Amino acid sequence: MEQPISVTRSNFNDWMVPVFAPANFIPVRGEGSRIWDQENKEYIDFAGGIAVNALGHAHPVAVNALTEQAKKLWHVGNGYTNEPVLRLAKQLTENTFADKVFFCNSGAEANEAALKLARKVGLDSGVAGKCGIVAFKNAFHGRTLFTVSAGGQPKYSQDFAPLPNGINHVAFNDLDAAKAVINEQTCAVIVEPIQGEGGVIPADIEFLKGLRALCDEFGALLIFDEVQTGVGRTGSLYAYMNTGVIPDVLTTAKALGGGFPVGAMLTTDKYAPHFSVGTHGTTYGGNPLASAVAGAVFEFINTPEVLEGVKHRHQYFLDALNTLNAEYQIFEEIRGQGLLIGCVLKAEYAGKAKDITTWAGEEGLLALIAGPDVVRFTPSLIIPEQDIDEGIARLKRALAKLAK
Numbered sequence: 567m568e569q570p571i572s573v574t575r576s577n578f579n580d581w582m583v584p585v586f587a588p589a590n591f592i593p594v595r596g597e598g599s600r601i602w603d604q605e606n607k608e609y610i611d612f613a614g615g616i617a618v619n620a621l622g623h624a625h626p627v628a629v630n631a632l633t634e635q636a637k638k639l640w641h642v643g644n645g646y647t648n649e650p651v652l653r654l655a656k657q658l659t660e661n662t663f664a665d666k667v668f669f670c671n672s673g674a675e676a677n678e679a680a681l682k683l684a685r686k687v688g689l690d691s692g693v694a695g696k697c698g699i700v701a702f703k704n705a706f707h708g709r710t711l712f713t714v715s716a717g718g719q720p721k722y723s724q725d726f727a728p729l730p731n732g733i734n735h736v737a738f739n740d741l742d743a744a745k746a747v748i749n750e751q752t753c754a755v756i757v758e759p760i761q762g763e764g765g766v767i768p769a770d771i772e773f774l775k776g777l778r779a780l781c782d783e784f785g786a787l788l789i790f791d792e793v794q795t796g797v798g799r800t801g802s803l804y805a806y807m808n809t810g811v812i813p814d815v816l817t818t819a820k821a822l823g824g825g826f827p828v829g830a831m832l833t834t835d836k837y838a839p840h841f842s843v844g845t846h847g848t849t850y851g852g853n854p855l856a857s858a859v860a861g862a863v864f865e866f867i868n869t870p871e872v873l874e875g876v877k878h879r880h881q882y883f884l885d886a887l888n889t890l891n892a893e894y895q896i897f898e899e900i901r902g903q904g905l906l907i908g909c910v911l912k913a914e915y916a917g918k919a920k921d922i923t924t925w926a927g928e929e930g931l932l933a934l935i936a937g938p939d940v941v942r943f944t945p946s947l948i949i950p951e952q953d954i955d956e957g958i959a960r961l962k963r964a965l966a967k968l969a970k
């Protein structure tokens with residue numbers, strides 16, 4: 567066999583459009599919650615590919631589903647349906663509030679579909695000008711023009727004006743502010759049950775209940791963006807299940823494929839028919855390969871053992887982080903649910919989250935930030951306790967550098 571072309575991290579700067587600034591090493595192999603780089607240095611993975619690798623790396627369940635399907639059928643296009651996508655749709659509808667599913671390839675596409683569906687439902691209602699979307703400051707919904715405009719971080723959207731209009735942003739967890747802008751012209755309210763990229767900030771249950779009531783009052787769709795919180799991340803299958811609030815539309819991606827790109831928009835029989843034949847579509851969405859992997863990952867995660875295991879690991883993580891913090895006094899607050907955990911830096915360490923993850927990398931730990939002041943952990947949902955212990959030991963060495 568021919569030798570593969572030799573590549574280094576500096577080639578990224580040579581050939582890649584510079585929208586990312588990746589770490590100075592290149593991961594080449596993973597197993598469970600461990601990764602190895604080109605130099606065979608080992609890392610503990612507390613990042614999980616940004617809440618994606620729910621079963622860690624190279625889990626046999628996912629590998630088998632992928633390789634078995636790879637030998638059969640990869641893609642036929644949406645002029646034909648396929649068995650894996652129908653099975654996955656059955657799983658998703660049987661285990662959630664939803665009756666119908668639209669499949670796509672990413673979180674942004676799932677939210678794009680949700681927002682377009684809401685606009686279409688608004689149009690079909692016959693109420694003049696029912697196209698308003700209410701979204702929240704600091705939210706993140708993806709990078710397409712519509713979803714980045716719905717997101718509440720102007721730094722990501724302002725350079726791409728003119729933006730889609732009719733989107734109103736108000737403060738997260740401020741029900742009065744939402745009340746002031748939701749009216750008959752509102753077709754949708756889109757909200758993350760826990761703002762992930764925005765700093766791991768949980769929505770108050772009363773806030774979500776209030777949004778539900780306002781959407782009911784004014785005939786607007788309540789969209790829960792569960793791209794980050796979904797598929798077991800919080801210790802429930804979906805985070806809405808922790809709140810007692812049922813949305814009209816739910817978007818899911820990230821962990822859904824356990825590392826294989828797939829996304830989905832879930833909704834009810836009431837709204838699904840507004841997306842009639844030809845109104846929306848995708849080439850790859852719901853392809854057999856992605857659907858087979860997602861089906862296997864979903865089946866594995868949606869068990870009491872795995873979901874309880876996430877809650878158990880949450881407490882294990884928190885105990886370890888609190889012990890570390892007692893020594894170093896770096897974090898003001900440690901928050902989140904399940905294995906979506908955010909450590910908020912004290913004011914004196916403001917802006918240092920990126921430095922901490924860089925030092926963590928040097929110590930052999932992959933970790934994330936959620937804004938400049940929050941260190942975020944979204945590991946595999948089945949990370950072994952000894953890997954948590956080892957990762958915390960490495961984090962401790964990184965924090966010691968900061969404390970100095």
Ligand SMILES: *Cc1c(COP(=O)(O)O)cnc(C)c1O
Nearest residue numbers: 672673674706707708762793794
């Ligand atoms: C990651 C994320 C998205 C975007 O998903 P992509 O797959 O990157 O398009 C949307 N919403 C939330 C809450 C996310 O965390």
